[in-house]
Amino acid sequence: MTTESSSASVIDRVRREVERNALRARNGIRMAAGRSRPKIGTTPKDVVWQRGRAELWHYRNDDVRVSPPLLIVFSLISRSYILDLQPGNSFVERLLAAGFDVYLLDWGVPDERDAANQIEDYVDDYIPAAVERVRRIAGTEQINLLGYCFGGVLSLLYAAHHLDAPLRSLTALTTPVDLQQLGPPASLIGTGGLKVETLLDADGNVPPQIIDQGFKALRPTAQLTQYVDLWERLWSDDYVAAHQAMIGWANDHIPLSGGVAKQFAKMIQDNAIVNDTLVVGGDRVSLSDITVPFLTVLANRDNIVPEASAAPLINLIGSPDKHEVRLDAGHVGLLVGRTAAKTTIPTIIEFLIQRSEIQE
Amino acid sequence: MTEKPQWRKSYDAVERAVAPQAEALVRSGQFATVTAAISGVRRAVGNGVNGVAARVWHLVNLPAGTDLQRLRVQIGALDRDVRRLSLQLEQRQDQPREE
Numbered sequence: 434m435t436t437e438s439s440s441a442s443v444i445d446r447v448r449r450e451v452e453r454n455a456l457r458a459r460n461g462i463r464m465a466a467g468r469s470r471p472k473i474g475t476t477p478k479d480v481v482w483q484r485g486r487a488e489l490w491h492y493r494n495d496d497v498r499v500s501p502p503l504l505i506v507f508s509l510i511s512r513s514y515i516l517d518l519q520p521g522n523s524f525v526e527r528l529l530a531a532g533f534d535v536y537l538l539d540w541g542v543p544d545e546r547d548a549a550n551q552i553e554d555y556v557d558d559y560i561p562a563a564v565e566r567v568r569r570i571a572g573t574e575q576i577n578l579l580g581y582c583f584g585g586v587l588s589l590l591y592a593a594h595h596l597d598a599p600l601r602s603l604t605a606l607t608t609p610v611d612l613q614q615l616g617p618p619a620s621l622i623g624t625g626g627l628k629v630e631t632l633l634d635a636d637g638n639v640p641p642q643i644i645d646q647g648f649k650a651l652r653p654t655a656q657l658t659q660y661v662d663l664w665e666r667l668w669s670d671d672y673v674a675a676h677q678a679m680i681g682w683a684n685d686h687i688p689l690s691g692g693v694a695k696q697f698a699k700m701i702q703d704n705a706i707v708n709d710t711l712v713v714g715g716d717r718v719s720l721s722d723i724t725v726p727f728l729t730v731l732a733n734r735d736n737i738v739p740e741a742s743a744a745p746l747i748n749l750i751g752s753p754d755k756h757e758v759r760l761d762a763g764h765v766g767l768l769v770g771r772t773a774a775k776t777t778i779p780t781i782i783e784f785l786i787q788r789s790e791i792q793e
Numbered sequence: 794m795t796e797k798p799q800w801r802k803s804y805d806a807v808e809r810a811v812a813p814q815a816e817a818l819v820r821s822g823q824f825a826t827v828t829a830a831i832s833g834v835r836r837a838v839g840n841g842v843n844g845v846a847a848r849v850w851h852l853v854n855l856p857a858g859t860d861l862q863r864l865r866v867q868i869g870a871l872d873r874d875v876r877r878l879s880l881q882l883e884q885r886q887d888q889p890r891e892e
Contacts (some may be wrong), residue, residue, distance in 0.1 A: 485876045545862075546869040554873070558880040563831050565887045617819045626825040631832045635862045637869065653815040654808055665797075 456668035464673065471674045473681075474514035476525050478537075482566045486541030489563045491570065492525055498532030500790045501601050505537045506560060506591075508582040509642045510644050510689050513539045515682045516581065516768060522675065524768045527778045532792075533785070534571055538584075542687045548637025549670040550690040552697075553714045561598075566597060566702045577785050579604040581768075582738060586610075589746075590711070592725065593718040602726040602788045604781060605746060607738045607767055610720075612701040614742035618647035623701040629694045638688035645686050651736045677764065679765055707745050721751040728784045730758045730777060737764040756784065 482489035490726075505512040516537065517525040528535050537559070543550070567576050578600050580588030585608025592603050609615055613623050621627035634640040645663040649656060659680060666672040705711045711718045727750050731743035739757070747757040758780050797805075818824055847857035 484880060485872075545865045546867075546872040548866055549870045549873050554877060558884075562880050562883055565884070569887075613805045617824070620820070621825045621828065624825070627832065631829075631836050635858075637866050650819045651816075652812070653819055654812045658804075658808060661801070665801055785818055 453668035453713045456670075457664070460667050460673050463493075464677070471519055473678055474517045475520060476523060476529070476747045481570060482563065484559065484562065486514045486543060486547060486618075487559050487563075488539050488541060489566055489643045490537045490539060492529055492537070493580065494529045494532075494534060494740060496529075496532060497534045499534070499786060500571070500791050500792060501575045501577060502534035502536060502567055502571040503528065503579060503785065504564060504567050505535065506563075506578065506580045506584040506588045507539055508584045508692060509540055509543075509587075510583060510641075510686055512682060512685050512687065513537060515765065515776050515777070518678050518682070518769050519674065522678075522769055522774075524773065524778060526783065531782045531786070533782075536563070536567050543638055543690050544688075545636040547637070547690045548633075548664045549692045551692050552587070552590065554593055555693075558737070559593045560587065561595065564599065564757050569618060571671040575599045575601040577602045577604070577789065579606065579781070580608060581606045584766075586706075589706075589720055589723070590713050590718065592723045593711070593720050594713045594716060596722055597665065600725045602728070602785060603723065603732070604728045604784065606730050606734055606781075607732060607743060607764060608729065609742040610706040610739045610749060611704065611742045611744070612697075612706065613704050614739055616651045616736075616739060619701050620651060620759070623704075625702070629698045632694070633691045634688070636688070637691040637715075639691065639694045641688055644689060645684060645746075648686075648737055650681075655736070670769060673764060675770070679769060683765065697727075707749065709749075720746075720749040723750050723757035724752050726784075726788050727752040727755040728781065729756070730760070730781065732760050732762040732767045734762060735764040735767070754788075 460522070477493040478490045480488050481491045481494065505516065507516070515631055516521045520526065525535055525537070540555075564576055564578070568574070576599060578588050578592070580586070580603075585605035588603060589605060589608065589610075592598055592600060611617060618627075622629065629639070632639050632643050632665075659676075663673075663676055666676075700706065700711075703710055706720065709719050709721070711720075729743070729746045729750075731738070731740055731746075733740045735743070744759075747755060758777075760767060760776055766772050767777050843857075843859050847859050850857040
């Protein structure tokens with residue numbers, strides 16, 4: 434390398450760093466001033482049913498080509514906009530583009546009226562009511578059901594407790610089943626070292642701060658690393674928008690009903706799903722009774738639902754037509770970003786399309 | 794793809810060394826014991842303060858915050874019963890009637 438080209442590359446690098454620092458300063462000021470908040474959950478939708486805090490959303494789609502419709506059951510501890518994060522980076526948007534008629538059951542934000550809720554409220558009352566409403570609106574006999582995270586657990590329990598449920602297929606995304614592999618907070622509860630009653634707020638629910646701290650304890654250095662990542666790429670408008678949307682969601686938990694938390698603690702102590710000792714509404718239920726076409730998707734770098742917690746699911750299901758997809762991604766990366774766009778979403782779409790009718 | 798800057802490489806090296814130890818710490822029995830103890834102390838202090846405040850308000854025949862919380866939880870339980878009943882009624886109406 435000549436002295437001339439070497440000094441030119443040094444000058445280029447200095448110039449690039451100066452430009453990036455100017456962009457960092459601009460984006461940093463925008464973030465600090467709250468002027469660069471990305472728009473989230475913007476896909477047009479209608480509320481077609483509502484009970485308590487729960488709402489059934491129907492996403493608008495003028496080009497429905499796949500039948501039966503798809504009902505997504507969301508988690509109880511986080512906000513559902515992760516499935517419709519930003520235009521161009523939205524699971525729901527991709528499903529609509531593939532011709533699906535998409536519904537989402539969003540649980541809203543629980544308050545003291547939900548403190549006594551039980552898992553049976555969701556599994557035996559809300560989900561059947563939402564399934565019925567979807568069937569009625571779509572005019573179909575069956576539906577495809579997809580559960581996300583804790584919503585996956587609810588969907589499994591629904592399918593296992595309602596063996597005559599009108600399901601064409603069942604998909605579980607990053608769904609924990611070995612509950613003793615969920616990490617420190619669950620271990621604490623599982624060993625009896627931490628009583629759920631001590632975590633409840635005045636309204637009888639587990640406050641979102643406790644849930645947030647529990648997840649942060651799973652990877653103590655992750656928060657600092659997030660800021661380091663942000664500083665490194667603060668010059669990029671696209672990165673800042675994606676970072677704000679994703680980190681905003683990861684810190685944006687909702688309270689968990691105290692009644693459900695107590696039941697979940699018992700499920701952790703008994704490791705009831707993998708030990709096949711589940712009881713719903715007084716009835717023994719077993720995932721081995723689920724015989725509808727089944728897909729489970731899990732991520733090997735998931736620190737919210739570790740791979741070890743989700744991995745046993747495929748062997749617990751009784752369906753002859755069952756499939757597992759393991760991806761090199763984290764909990765959020767499974768549905769947002771490059772891995773989601775290239776692998777997760779096409780895999781789910783393919784699985785659903787093969788078990789649905791396509792209307793020309 | 795551009796190479797990572799030196800400061801980032803240094804951070805990653807430190808993070809790789811520290812993260813497993815920090816994770817092992819939060820997964821340890823001692824951490825569990827301390828967390829449970831802190832949670833217990835926090836609750837005991839909160840209950841103590843609430844108890845004193847409630848006695849003061851009761852002296853002047855007024856309800857305390859804890860009384861209102863109890864009422865809200867009771868109304869919440871009632872609200873849940875009504876909600877479940879209405880959902881179950883809706884399900885029955887949706888089922889086809891036998892002739």
